[in-house]
Amino acid sequence: MRTCEGCRKKDEKEKFLRFVEFEGNVMLDTAGKLPGRGYNVCPDSKCIKQFVKKRFKNRINAEELIKNVISSLREYLLHLLSLCHKTGITVIGQDNVKSFKNREGVLLLSSDLSEKTKERLKEAASLTLKDMFTSEELGNALRKERTAGVVFVEKAGLGRKFYEVAQKLKTLSESLKEK
């Protein structure tokens, strides 16, 4: 069990964002492999702000850190998506996922899809991440020549890691909307 540096909530290590301190600066340890003093923080903008205030006073801009965390998580997810695709656990295209019902995994719905399509597919998977990537970014990660608006990643093998990171990104971006 680990404790959030912001709200003091206890949970499993996988549920938290891990930050490391490096030469007076703080950065997100996306893959959980950086050396140094680590801090666990909930994927929640309030907790990140509390953490920065407590540990770094005003030396670090929390808003900027949150922006960096979101962009690091997005990049890491695209990287993982490439790897997951190679292991054969992705399903691409709305025609191929439309029959899914709460399937264990992450459904990525690109920001350029129509609202109707997003609405129709919203219960296809156990976790839906929408409007986080463009169909071009997803297409690139899959090394497809064309764009990919709908991508499903099964929660198996490396897909478990993908699920974990996608959940953090979703929770963090939703926490930014609540206020």
Ligand SMILES: [Zn+2]
């Ligand atoms: Zn917290």
